[in-house]
Amino acid sequence: MTTKVLTSILRFLIVLCFLALNPFTFSEKIPFTASRVPADSFLVISANIDSLIKKSNIKENQVWEPLLEVFRKSNPEFLNFLFEPNRIGLNNKIPVQFFLRTDHTKDQTLSFGLLCFVKNTEKFDTSIANIAESLNFKAVKQNIFQFHKEDVPLEFGRKGRIFYILGRGQNINNSNSTENNSQKLITSLPDNSIAHRQPSSLQEHLSKKSDIAIYLDGSGVANLAEKNWPDDRWKKLLPLFDPFFNKQIGLNIHSNLSSVTISVDDFRTQKKENQIQTEKVDLLDMVPGDSPFVGKLSLPKSELRSVLDQSIDLFLKTLSNNQLNKDTPIPGFDSSPSEILSFPNGEFVFSGGFFGDRVSFIQNGKTLISHRPIITLGIGIDNKIGRKQLFSILKSSNPLLSILSHNNMEFTDHADSIWLSSSEHSREIKSKNPIRPLSKKRKAFLNKHRFALDLNINSANKFIRNLSTLSYEQLAFLNILDDFANVSLYEQNSSLHSIIKLNESKRSGWEVIFQHIGQSIIDQTNKNIFAAIAQNNLNSTIKAVQEGALINATDRFGHSPLHYAAYKGNSRIVDYLLRNGGDPNTKGRHESTPLHSAAWGRNIDVLELLLEDGAHVDARTDEGETPCMTAALRGEKEMLEILFALSADPHAKDIHGTNLVDLAAAGGHKSIVDLLEEIGVKNQNPLHVAAGLGNLEEVKKLLKAGNSINSQDAFGATPLLVAMVSGKEEIVDFLLSQKANPKISAKDGYTIMHGAAFSGKKSLVKKALSFDLDVNSRYGKSGITPVDVAEDSGDALPYLRSLGGKTAWELGRISN
Structure with missing residues (x-):
């Protein structure tokens, strides 16, 4: 065969x-x-x-x-x-x-x-x-x-x-x-x-x-x-x-729109026609209400005793070859496992979903940061003597206490209950008053069923993303969770039911699930080719393609191997990809093409290869940006001349109304502005253009002529914001001295913090910080941050990172 x-x-x-x-x-x-x-x-x-x-x-x-x-x-x-x-x-x-x-x-x-x-x-x-x-x-x-x-x-x-x-x-x-x-x-x-x-x-x-x-x-x-x-x-x-x-x-x-429902039936369990209404569980009054995850289990004491007796008896007999059983006394105590396990009254509550940093000291004085869960478990015990005896057993186990101490956890004896909780929650239990009690809605849901749990995925996701040192794999998993809002699980009529709510009301659960399955397949398939391109290794790229790499498929960041290769600038790799199925017009993040990537990466040889292979000179992103606009912003005059020679439109505007002169000025590129004006491209915003080009005399002249210092262009940018983007500190200082408003943002939340980051200058980031602007301010539907737009080669990026700056992917999706 x-x-x-x-x-x-x-x-x-x-x-x-x-x-x-x-x-x-x-x-x-x-x-x-x-x-x-x-x-x-x-x-x-x-x-x-x-x-x-x-x-x-x-x-x-x-x-x-x-x-x-x-x-x-x-x-x-x-x-x-x-x-x-x-x-x-x-x-x-x-x-x-x-x-x-x-x-x-x-x-x-x-x-x-x-x-x-x-x-x-x-x-x-x-x-x-x-x-x-x-x-x-x-x-x-x-x-x-x-x-x-x-x-x-x-x-x-x-x-x-x-x-x-x-x-x-x-x-x-x-x-x-x-x-x-x-x-x-x-x-x-x-x-x-x-x-x-x-x-x-x-x-x-x-x-x-x-x-x-x-x-x-x-x-x-x-x-x-x-x-x-x-x-x-x-x-x-x-x-x-x-x-x-x-x-x-x-x-x-x-699966329906906005949700997935799951039910599990045990056909050998006798069905109860009517759901038994459980009694109110007082233990829930002690559970921290801001916990993303809360749950409750209520069992009849006789049923709990029977299950525990059978389980512990079989467990001990199996491990000891029938030498021990549930009635064997525990050394040092007058009680057997069966007697001790008879103390709980069948009421259990639990919560969690938060994590704390655990700092460990390693060699050479370095520290290792890991994450420990912050959890709470409450066990109802009506028998006061039994509760004291069980608490004494738990507190006398040194190995157990050592493990708990390492994880910042401890036992607490409370009226009618024993609690195992992290130190953050222990203080609330001891004070008998949680800082934020459970909401009425959550408490009603939990009390309605013998077994129920509720997980607020959005809350847990947001908290976890604030932790330090999250790995790529952890962030990828959180990226999947961004699509899900809440999970509830409960028992009803002897069946388990779960409802998983999505964050988008117009999407089917299967659509969301299969999209993530497909993306995971692509990411795994293209793992080697992205590594090869990053290392500028043509032989490894060829091997990855021969092994089935998907040249035109985008990763979870919206970049295809061809986009990435065009940005990196290795013309031999790009040429190989084009000759082996690469589409020069394939769409990536924000509908951009490899031609946009080549312009952004300032790679003229790659741009020419793409054009020879049929790349569209006037391809547009979802915001209407053409490759010419990208080249103008990045200061690539020779690229523009090539594109214009191939009939690219010099008068193009994006969806906001921004033209090539606006973008060239925002990049601080006077020679390109001059070229565009020579061929008749209109200067729509003289004050903004002067600010972007660093022409202080022209700025003063236009202000004196009556132009508003806070005037906004088609994108909503002020002259101050344009000067920030182009990195013209002298203009920035002058405009601020003339009372320019630093808190006016452009469309969709683009702030001067984004502009300062784009300039690559730490000094401008510091100026933006002096106006209490957030280093993680979000722009657009994707929630683009200053770190996302920061110039790689400048000193702004490491400075933003030191202040806790993160990418949009690290922060997660913006809530609707």
Whole structure:
């Protein structure tokens, strides 16, 4: 079997598994495909591709566009399974079913199947025959609609209106268990509905309306584990998993605009028709209300005692080979574990979500900063004597106290409760009065259910971002959390329910989730090529491309490898990328093109390469900025002359009305302003232009003529702001002496702090600071900060960083 064939088979399976893991919408009856799922299946995943495609908006999603394009070129026929099922005769509105089961043999070998509904048998038979031929699968002699391959434990085909894929796994204790037996596999698939033979729990699960449904029968997992457990020595641990093995669990996920809902049912737990109203829990009055994460658990004391007794008894017996049990006295105390664990009354509360810095001293006098969680756990104990005894046990354990002390945590004995909390919360508990109590809304939600928790993601995210020394991976995770606002989890009628709220009300949960999945795939795929470009290493770049790098796909910062290479200025790398699929007009952050990147990086050789390859000379960003505007701001006169020679528009204006003269002056480039005025580009704002060019005499003359010192141009910039951007300190000092207002910002929040950072001058940043301007002031929808726009080569950037300046990505998305 060749590597190419194996790769094709793997891709085929990936696509079909993708079908199985996507949303569906059930009718009140069990779907047609579900009625063919073998009754002994212990795992069933149901999905509706049509729902997923629509809700995820994957076909129009810019993140997924380069990924789908790669798939379209390499395996166009498989995309039909996702986006054009009618062309191959499938119906993706009827749920796809994926199941796992074990054969009824001595080894109980694992087998799996995937079932789809065939709408048009004629179309489908033609399509499946073509796919089988491309994979070198042959039709079984007895059935032309059944395909298999020698020595491959997999077959696929059509049985009635069902398209199936069936396969067998390998038994850990029997390496020959994967021997293919096509006839046994196909006979395991019923011809007619067997819904009446399926467990009632599975039928109930499949009848529920949701987007993704997963059913798991723990007994099937137990049988598989028992037969395949690698060593008999460990089989004695299997009883520890009995609570799981004895369950039949159903999980349903449904996505709507602005939210995702999840429910988990335990079908072996007797349902309660009406939700039991729990009593008010006084412990919640002590929980800090500003904690992002708060929760509560209320259990009947008898139920809690039973669970704890069984668990601790099994745990001690297993670890001690039956030498210890729940009734064995604890040395130094007159009580057994069972007696001690009988003290709690079943009321528990907990909170967290904040973190504190932990400073550790290492060699050479250096310090290491890590983060410790700030948490609170309250345990209700009605028995006063029992509470004192338990508190005494906890306080007498030196190893435990040492661990807690290292993490700034301690035990607190309070009326009717014992608390384990970080020092920040211990003070509030001891004072019996939290600084900020729980809100009425949160407290009502928690008191309504036996088990409930609430996580304010926005609050936790904001707090965590203020911590020092966050890694790239941590910031990337927080970047994902920016899309989510809140998670609530609660028990109702013996089922667990969760509601995940999004920050954007007009987006589907699947759209958000799949966008992050796609971005993660791209970032991982392009990791090596970005590293190669950063090191100006052409050979490594070539290797990354050969390994499948996506040249036109943007990273989470909005930069494609071609954008980045154009900015870095290695013309050999850019030339190679263009000759290997690079699009000179691919769009990046703010709709910019590689031509903008080349102009920003002041790389004229790269600019010429891009133009030769068809780059649009008047390409515009989302704010209407052309490459000429970028070149004018960056002082690239020769670039402008090249662009003008290719018919670039010298009179272009952005969406604010700013033209090339305005931008050239903001960059302080007199020769470019002169060039533009020579070819007839209008000077719309003489005072601003004079300020940007550092022409003090002209500034004085225009002010004397009646021009307002605080006049604003089309972008909303004042002469002071323009002088800041261009770094003309003499003009800045003069304008301030004439009472120019330093707190007038331009459109969307662009302040003189941004201008000072752009100039690259620490001295101007200090001037901006003297007016109490924020080093992290945000500009535009993306929340661009002074650090984002700071000139790399100046002394402003390190100074801003020393003051706590951060990028927009580090600070997170601006709240609506």
